[in-house]
């Protein structure tokens with residue numbers, strides 16, 4: 001449904017922050033007939049974010065993308081451009097009059113490491129879908145937006161909503177969860193070794209049997225979702241760090257693709273003196289802290305250990321180390337702190 005051109009909106013670019021995600025838990029609960037896996041995952045968005053600006057460029061023959069920061073491969077294959085093309089195709093065209101979906105000029109600052117288990121590309125896709133509609137001053141029903149998101153990738157529907165959610169199915173079932181009832185936003189330390197890990201390879205290793213039996217990730221994931229619904233506090237979440245660290249069903253499969261992740265995880269645990277978890281299909285690992293400041297000083301310790309050679313990092317180079325916070329909706333308004341997707 002078009003709402004008609006809005007000349008004021010079209011003058012200034014639309015700006016979206018496209019946040020990274022963490023899987024606090026990630027349980028694989030089955031294989032689907034379409035070859036994908038059914039998941040049960042508690043996901044949160046982080047303050048660490050890519051930045052996307054979207055401006056209409058009616059005289060340009062095609063959409064354009066200018067990208068800085070982390071290298072995400074060929075520009076023409078970028079998922080943000082695919083998101084714009086798919087969204088354009090879904091916008092109804094009036095029989096007469098101007099095209100409601102003129103070419104767009106996108107600028108994308110990639111601050112989230114690529115192929116790192118942080119969902120950067122999927123988040124860019126959700127931001128591009130949303131940003132394109134706003135730049136065109138066009139609205140699509142929420143169900144249609146969600147269907148487009150699911151076609152772009154399994155994590156994209158989560159990013160359309162953002163915040164904290166229980167994600168199920170292939171990723172298309174997203175149920176918002178209440179965030180911590182008490183306490184300040186936990187700090188998160190992210191450490192990403194300089195090796196890209198392709199998600200399909202990790203799922204293929206999982207399907208080939210590289211997994212830990214026992215269903216502990218499923219139990220931990222179900223339990224965390226229930227506890228959040230029951231009003232979990234920040235201190236209680238921190239107290240569950242070791243349970244969360246063991247609640248990723250893709251960790252064993254990622255270690256088949258990149259065996260150096262096993263000693264790296266052990267080394268990181270030793271440097272930080274606390275549980276360390278893998279996000280998504282890896283290679284990013286994370287640890288929870290009571291505050292951003294605590295996560296920052298832990299980051300300094302990781303950098304020092306990596307430079308001193310006492311922490312062996314897969315890929316050989318310096319890891320990406322970032323202290324950030326979990327960004328969540330405020331219960332009263334549903335809006336989010338700075339650093340969120342909208």
Ligand code: C5P
Pocket residue numbers: 035036037038039152153154155169170171199200203204
């Ligand atoms: O949907 P997306 O492109 O992110 O998925 C990448 C790959 O990861 C898929 O091709 C599939 O092999 C695997 N995958 C899966 N089950 C999921 C999500 C992804 O098997 N729920």
